Amino acid sequence: MKNLRSRILGLAMLATLTAHAAAQSKPVPDALKPWETWATWSDEHRWCPTPYSDVKKHICFWPSRLGLQAARGGGKFDLTVTIFHATWVPLPGSADVWPLEVKANGAAVAVLDREGRPAVRLNAGTVRLEGAYRWSDVPQRIPIPREIGILALALDGQPVDAPAWDAQGFLWLKRDGSAEEADKNFLSVKLYASLEDGIPLWLRTEIELTVSGKSREEDLSTILPDGWKLASIESPIPVAVDDAGRMKAQVRAGKWTLHADAFRFDNPKEFRYAANARPAVAEQLIAFRARPDFRIVEFVGAPSIDVSQTTFPERWRELPVYRWDTTAPFRIEERMRGMGDQKPAGLTIAREWWLDENGRALTFRDRLAGPMQQTWRLDAAAGQDLGSVRSGGQGQLITRNPRNDAPGVEIRTRNLSLEATGRMPRAAALSATGWRSDADALTVNLNLPPGWRLFALFGADWVRGDWLTAWTLLDLFLLLIFALAVGRLWGKGAGVLAFLAFGLAYHEVGAPRYLWLILLVPLALDRVVPAGWGRRVLGFGKWIAVGALLLALVPFVAQQIQQALYPQLERVGWLGNARRLTPAELYFEQQSAGAANAPAAPAEQQESREARDSYDASSILFSVSSKKLRSKADLSTKENLNYDTKARIQTGPGVPEWKWRAVSFGWNGPVSAAQQVKPVLISLTLERMLTVLRVALLLALAAMLLGVRKSGLAHLAAGRNPAVGV
Secondary structure: OHHHHHHHHHHHHHHHHHHHHHHOOOOOOOOOHHHHHHHOOOOOOOOOOOOOOOOOOOOOEEEOOEEEEEOOOEEEEEEEEEEOOOEEEEOOOOOOOOOEEEEEOOEEOOOEEEOOEEEEEEOOEEEEEEEEEEOOOOOOEEEOOOOOOOEEEEEOOEEEOOOEEOOOOEEEOOOOOHHHHHHOOOEEEEEEEEEEOOOOEEEEEEEEEEEOOOOEEEEEEEOOOOOOEEEEEEOOOOEEEOOOOEEEEEEOOEEEEEEEEEEEOOOOOEEOOOOOOOEOOOEEEEEEEOOOOOEEEEEEOOOEOOHHHOOOOHHHOOOOEEEEEOOOOEEEEEEEEOOHHHOOOOOEEEEEEEEOOOOOEEEEEEEEEEOOOOOOEEEEOOOOEEEEEEEOOEEEOOEEOOOOOOEEEEOOOOOEEEEEEEEEEOOOOEEOOOEOOOEOEEEEEEEEOOOOEEEEEEOOOEEEOOOOOOOOHHHHHHHHHHHHHHHHHHOHHHHHHHHHHHHHHOOOOOOOOHHHHHHHHHHHHOOOOOOOHHHHHHHHHHHHHHHHHHHHHHHHHHHHHHHHHOHHHOOOHHHOOOOOOOHHHHHHHHHHHHHHHOOOOOHHHHHHHHHHHOOOOOOOOOOOOOHHHHHHHHHHHHHHHOOOOOOOOOOOOOOOOOOOEEEEEEOOOOEOOOOEEEEEEEOHHHHHHHHHHHHHHHHHHHHHHHOOOOOOOOOOOOOOOHHHOO
16 A cells, blocks of 8 residues: 555656646656656647737637638638647538538548537648538628638639628628728728836837728837837737837728737836837827826926817826827926935945954944935844944934834934944844845945955855855866866876865965966876977976976965964955945945035035934924024024933944955845845864865875875875876
């Protein structure tokens, strides 16, 4: 029973995997191919394509043009169908006009009644259907399957240019359309659109086609303005739209309404068609659905109209409607972004961390800036122990929020410029922003004490200075080439040794990199070059390579031993203080430079600016006609917003000033308050162990390559040519 249950479970897993592979249009693994039919027996439509708007709907056959010839004594039809899966294909006709002598690729097939319509069952492939009709007189009409898009009709041997084919799918054989000769091949196109503001911008277009004449393909020209991308289209007739927004449709007599949705992510200043495009209409009506919480815009160059005097769609009539002459562009001018002064701007945060020598905690210093803020309190994130906060150079009192017991400060200016210091324990995951507020821009600079390194950091968009991301494709290529070459010449054990030694030392300051590869060339040629002058020249080159390697390797090994004993003497190199400013730090540098270079303002203007910076949401200032009284009120307001002179302002921990090995990381966009980073650090003890291992492996590798007889590594160099030794 246990074996039976295991087999059933295994077969169920095979069925799931095979069905998933078929749904994803991926090849079925060879091991599952014998089970493919059994696993997908219930998914009979898996090979049928689906429309873009409904993945559950399957189109299992696609008909081409239907040819129909009718005469007094009877008629015949021909139709080519592409079938993706065995299915029923409807035929033109009904119970009163039943198709006879139906053949599929020349072979007779049975015609059965299916849902009141004649139909045949066909297998996958391309099939040409032919059939005939028998009647004493031409019937008034024949039902045509709705899947047919193009029809060629001939009555009594004469082609009918304008067959009467209504929207219900009936072909009227006794309506030849001769009375409508004046309207032959008439096409009228009207475009209505609704522009929806936001990110992205959406352009909803309704295309109204009025068609008369014969069934044909029409080029409707360009329906999408320049820069817009088509997202979806709904049409009762076959249509195609290319990348430039040009539409073609297979039309027939009637009135048809098409719906197209397009989008764009940028912020266009103009609404226009491309220079080489031919618009589908000369004049277009556009409604605008504004989002005042997002922004306020104005159309310039497109006059507004009274929609009640037009045939504009009913669902957009409550919106403002504009008339656009498509031969000229109109502008979209932004009057106000979001809610103006009432909309808070995003915060820019630059953080700097210092790791303690024991690696148990970190000291942080945060610099926050943001103009026109609406936030009146900033709370520190969990695990952040605030020590001191300064706003505009003035110390701020740190209090606890009674709602969440989080330490924070009250913000008393709308133009935020704040500096905070504190401590936080080292944990597996650290808060990215350090505050219970989102940030529009965030960068962090992590300072590591001597002997500590960052192996990798997860959670940020980019990292500079860790060991993992320091590897480039060229570095990995050289590592693999060197290890494979050594393994091919000296054996697999030697290849593993070369991989570990070369990989551990590759990114160390002063490590020989390319000298190892140069040395391999004469060592490998030494095995195949015969004795003579060529071998003597090769030996001379080999000794030069050996000497260059030793001149670089010996100081490097000494430096490695020195830094293991005294980490403070480590050569940091490119991973140290020389680094580029992060975007947030660059922002603060520019702010500081702008403040330093700003000209001194008159006393009255300076007082007015200080009062404006200290203005809060309670609107405590009143309009006073006298400038002197207003100045006194401003100064009084500024004094009222200051802390009590007797209040004890926290000074916080001492901020380290040392710089050693620095790692910077950040994000390319907004960062939420819940975002965390996970640093993986290499401690001083572990780094010392890695240094000892690195030195030992390098010495073992050098001894093996140089052929030191008593190195104890003879087992690694199994199969090595003795002539290679120095």
